[in-house]
Amino acid sequence: xxxxxxxxxxxxxxxxxxxxxxxxxxxxxxxxxxxxxxxxxxxxxxxxxxxxxxxxxxxxxxxxxxxxxxxxxxxxxxxxxxxxxxxxxxxxxxxxxxxxxxxxxxxxxxxxxxxxxxxxxxxxxxxxxxxxxxxxxxxxxxxxxxxxxxxxxxxxxxxxxxxxxxxxxxxxxxxxxxxxxxxxxxxxxxxxxxxxxxxxxxxxxxxxxxxxxxxxxxxxxxxxxxxxxxxxxxxxxxxxxxxxxxxxxxxxxxxxxxxxxxxxxxxxxxxxxxxxxxxxxxxxxxxxxxxxxxxxxxxxxxxxxxxx
Amino acid sequence: xxxxxxxxxxxxxxxxxxxxxxxxxxxxxxxxxxxxxxxxxxxxxxxxxxxxxxxxxxxxxxxxxxxxxxxxxxxxxxxxx
Numbered sequence: 001x002x003x004x005x006x007x008x009x010x011x012x013x014x015x016x017x018x019x020x021x022x023x024x025x026x027x028x029x030x031x032x033x034x035x036x037x038x039x040x041x042x043x044x045x046x047x048x049x050x051x052x053x054x055x056x057x058x059x060x061x062x063x064x065x066x067x068x069x070x071x072x073x074x075x076x077x078x079x080x081x082x083x084x085x086x087x088x089x090x091x092x093x094x095x096x097x098x099x100x101x102x103x104x105x106x107x108x109x110x111x112x113x114x115x116x117x118x119x120x121x122x123x124x125x126x127x128x129x130x131x132x133x134x135x136x137x138x139x140x141x142x143x144x145x146x147x148x149x150x151x152x153x154x155x156x157x158x159x160x161x162x163x164x165x166x167x168x169x170x171x172x173x174x175x176x177x178x179x180x181x182x183x184x185x186x187x188x189x190x191x192x193x194x195x196x197x198x199x200x201x202x203x204x205x206x207x208x209x210x211x212x213x214x215x216x217x218x219x220x221x222x223x224x225x226x227x228x229x230x231x232x233x234x235x236x237x238x239x240x241x242x243x244x245x246x247x248x249x250x251x252x253x254x255x256x257x258x259x260x261x262x263x264x265x266x267x268x269x270x271x272x273x274x275x276x277x278x279x280x281x282x283x284x285x286x287x288x289x290x291x292x293x294x295x296x297x298x299x300x301x302x303x304x305x306x307x308x
Numbered sequence: 309x310x311x312x313x314x315x316x317x318x319x320x321x322x323x324x325x326x327x328x329x330x331x332x333x334x335x336x337x338x339x340x341x342x343x344x345x346x347x348x349x350x351x352x353x354x355x356x357x358x359x360x361x362x363x364x365x366x367x368x369x370x371x372x373x374x375x376x377x378x379x380x381x382x383x384x385x386x387x388x389x
Contacts, residue, residue, distance in 0.1 A: 079360060086357040090365050120362055123369050239368075265353075265361070272349045 071217035073188040073195035080257065084272055086265045087258055093121040094237050095255025098248050101235045103179060106171065106226070108159035111180035112259050115153040120258065127153060134158050172212030174225025183253070183260040190253045192218065197249040200228040 032040070065072070079088035096117065099109065114131040118124045131151035136158075139146035151158075159178075161167040168175050183189045195218045203215035203222070213223040230252075232245050241247060258264065323333045354361065 084353060084356050086353070086360050088360045089362040090360070093365075119366075123366060126369060268357075269349055269353045272352055273345070276345070276349060 068220070069222070070220050071195070071199070073191040073218055076191055076194060078190060078257075079254070080264065084268050086268055088254055089121060090239070091251045091254040092258050094239065094241060094247075094251040095253070095258075096121050097235065097237060098230075098252040099179070099255055102229050102248075103252065104157070104160060106160055106167070106176040107179045108161070108176075109157040109179050109259065110159055111156070111178070113154060113156045114151065116262065118153065120262075121255075124153075131155055171225055172210075174212070176226065179256055179259065181260045183256045185260075190257050193256060194249050194253045196224075197230045197252070198245060 035043075079091065080086060099107075114127045117127045117130070122130065131153055134151040134155070135148045136151050136155050137146055138149050141147055161170065164175055177185075183193060186192045188195075196216060199218045200214060200216050203209055207215060207222055209215060209223050213225060214227050215222055216224045230245050230248050233243050234245070234248055235243055237243055237251075241251075261267075323329050354363070358364065
C-alpha cells in the first residue's frame, strides 16, 4: 500500500537515479512518472475510496449479524481448538455413551458403522459386542426369505424410526435430523450444538410456543421441537466421570465432531508434515533465489564504443 | 583411481556422474527420508496430544477382549510401531 502510494506521489525520490545504473534504468521504466499532478491526485483518491468502501462493506457484514433474532454460540476452547490439536478420544468414548443412551431415542446416525468405532473409541472386541446387541434384517437366504440376524462390525448404527414421516409423527411434526454430519452442517459447529443442548430457558414475554415446542435462544426462531434432553446425571459414565450437564454436552459434541470429521487427527498430522516440508522447501528456494540473483546483481554491463 | 579424493568428489564419482546411479540415489534416499520424516512428525503429534489419542487410552479397555488374537490392523497401530 505504502509502496504504491509512494509510487504514485513521489516516484523519483523512492528510486534515486544516483544509486547506480540498474536503478536508474528501472526508474525510467515506471509509467507513473510522466503523470500530471491532477491525474496522480485522482488515482490516489480512487484508491482511498475503493479501500474505504471495502472496509465499510466488511464492517457492515460483521454487524449485520446482530439483526437475526438468535443468540450466537460463544467460541469455546475445545480439546481440538488450536494448531495440531487432536480430538480427545476418551471424551469421544463418553460421547458415544451419551448418543447411545440419550440421543439415539430420536436421532439416527446412519453414516457411522460399528467398524468406524474400532481403534477410535472402542477396541474391536467391544465394537463387535456393541454390534451384536442390535438386530439387522438381512436376506434373502436360499429359500428367498428375509431374516433377522445379530449385527456385525460392518453394520451401520440403526435408526430409531423407519422413515422421516414416522419420525415427524412421533415428534409433533419436527424432524430430528441425522446427527452424523450435524457439526459440519450447522453454523458454529460444535459450539452451536453445545450451546443448543445446554441453552434451554423460559421463553421471554411475547413468544408463544405451540404444543411440543420449547424455547432455545440458540435455535433460529427460538421455538425448537426438541425438549431439553441433557441434565445433570442424565446417565452414568462407565469411566466414572461426573455426569454434570456441561460434561455430558461436551462429550457428545466431541463425539459428533468426530462423526463429522473422521479424518480430523490425520489432518493434524498432515499439517505438521506439510508445514515442515514447506518450510524446508521455502529455505531451499530462498537460497536458490539468492544463488541465482548473486550472478545478476554482480553483473556489470559496459558499453565500450569502438575506437576508430 | 586416485586415493586422495575427498568425499565430495567420491560422491560425484559414484552418484552424480551417471544418471542411473543418480536416480537410484534419489529413490533410495526418498524412501528413507519419508519413513523417518513420517515417524518424526507423528512423534511430534503424539507428544503434543499426549493422553488424548486412542493409542494412549486403549490399554484400559484391551486386556479382557481380543482372545482370538485377530485384530484389524488399523492405521493407528501401523503408525504406533
